[in-house]
Amino acid sequence: GAVVSQHPSRVICKSGTSVKIECRSLDFQATTMFWYRQFPKQSLMLMATSNEGSKATYEQGVEKDKFLINHASLTLSTLTVTSAHPEDSSFYICSAGSPYEQYFGPGTRLTVT
Amino acid sequence: DAKTTQPNSMESNEEEPVHLPCNHSTISGTDYIHWYRQLPSQGPEYVIHGLTSNVNNRMASLAIAEDRKSSTLILHRATLRDAAVYYCILRRGGGSNYKLTFGKGTLLTVNP
Numbered sequence: 001g002a003v004v005s006q007h008p009s010r011v012i013c014k015s016g017t018s019v020k021i022e023c024r025s026l027d028f029q030a031t032t033m034f035w036y037r038q039f040p041k042q043s044l045m046l047m048a049t050s051n052e053g054s055k056a057t058y059e060q061g062v063e064k065d066k067f068l069i070n071h072a073s074l075t076l077s078t079l080t081v082t083s084a085h086p087e088d089s090s091f092y093i094c095s096a097g098s099p100y101e102q103y104f105g106p107g108t109r110l111t112v113t
Numbered sequence: 114d115a116k117t118t119q120p121n122s123m124e125s126n127e128e129e130p131v132h133l134p135c136n137h138s139t140i141s142g143t144d145y146i147h148w149y150r151q152l153p154s155q156g157p158e159y160v161i162h163g164l165t166s167n168v169n170n171r172m173a174s175l176a177i178a179e180d181r182k183s184s185t186l187i188l189h190r191a192t193l194r195d196a197a198v199y200y201c202i203l204r205r206g207g208g209s210n211y212k213l214t215f216g217k218g219t220l221l222t223v224n225p
Contacts, residue, residue, distance in 0.1 A: 004156075032211055043200070044157065044215040093156045099204065099211045100145070104156030 002028050004096050006105035013084055013112055020080045021108045023094030029074035030096035035067075038091040038107075050077040050094075084112040117201045122220040125191045133186040133219055135201030140181050143206040147213065148175065148186050150197040157200065157215075160186065164206070196223045 003026040013019050023033055031052045036044040048069055049057040056069035068080040077096075081088055089112045095104045118136040125131040137146070148160040161168055161175045163184070168175040174187040188195055200218040204210065 006156075034211070034213075036215075043217050044151075046212065046214065049212070091154075095156070095213075097159075097211075099206075100162055101159045102149075102157075102211065102213060104149075104158065107154070107156050109154075 002026070002097060002103045004094060004103045004105040006092075006094060006108050008108060009106060010109045011111070013110070015085055015112055016083055018080055018082045019084055019110060020078055021092055021094075021110075023077045023079070023096070023105055025075045025096045025103075028096075030077075031074060033071060033077040033094055033096045034102070035069060035077075035079050036093045036095070038093060044093060047079075052077075081110065084110070086112045088112050117203060117216050119199070119201055119216065119219045121217065122222065124222045124224065126224050127193060128190050131188040131191045131195070131221065131223075133188075133199050133201075133221065134183065135185070136183045137201070137203055138182045140203060141205070144203040145206050146175065146177060146181075146184050147202045147204055148173070149200045149202065149213075149215075150195075151200070151218070152197045160199070162204075191221075191223045193223050193225060196221055 005024045007022045033050040035047045038044045047062045050069045050071040052071045058064045071077040091107050093107045095102045097103045147162040149157040151157040161173050163175045176185045198218040198220050202213050
C-alpha cells in the first residue's frame with residue numbers, strides 16, 4: 001500500500017521555540033493532506049486540511065498563526081508549531097490518500113519542556 | 114456529520130472471530146462507512162469501507178444492516194497483532210470530501 005512518512009518521529013524542544021514537522025507521501029502525489037493531533041488516551045482530532053498550492057483550511061478552535069501549514073509540493077506538507085508551550089506536547093499525525101482510503105504517517109511525538 | 118456509537122472496549126481470544134459493532138442511526142444516504150484501526154503509538158491504518166453492500170478484503174469483512182443504521186466489522190480469526198483501537202467513521206460522499214472525524218473507538222484486547 002501507499003506510504004506516508006513523517007519526520008522527525010520524536011522531538012523535544014524548549015518552551016518558546018518553533019518546531020517543524022514534515023509529512024511526505026512516498027509513492028503517490030497528494031494534493032490534499034490532513035494534520036491531526038492526539039493527546040494521551042484520546043482520539044485523533046483533525047487540526048487542518050493542507051492543500052497543495054493554496055492556504056490550509058483550519059478546523060474551528062485551531063489557531064492558524066500558531067500551527068503554520070505549508071504544502072509546497074505534491075509530496076510534502078509541513079506543520080510548524082510556533083512559540084511552542086508545554087500544552088502543545090502531543091502526538092501529531094498526518095494523512096494523505098483518496099476519499100476511500102487514507103494513509104496515515106507514523107506520527108511525531110512532540111514534547112515541549 | 115452523523116455520529117457513530119461504539120462500545121468502549123471488547124475482549125476476544127486468539128484465533129476466534131471478533132464482531133465489532135457500530136451504531137449510526139442518523140446516517141444519510143450518501144454516507145460511507147469506514148473502519149480504521151490504531152495500534153499503540155502508531156498512526157491509524159485503513160481496514161475497510163462500504164456504502165450499502167457487505168464488503169470483504171484480506172483484513173476483515175464489513176456487514177452493513179439493511180437499513181444502514183448499524184454495521185459490524187468482522188475479524189475472522191483474531192491474532193495478537195489485531196489488538197488495537199478500532200474506529201468506525203462516517204464520511205459524507207460526493208465531491209472530493211476526504212474528511213474523517215474520529216470518535217472514541219473500541220479498544221480490542223486479544224487474549225492468547
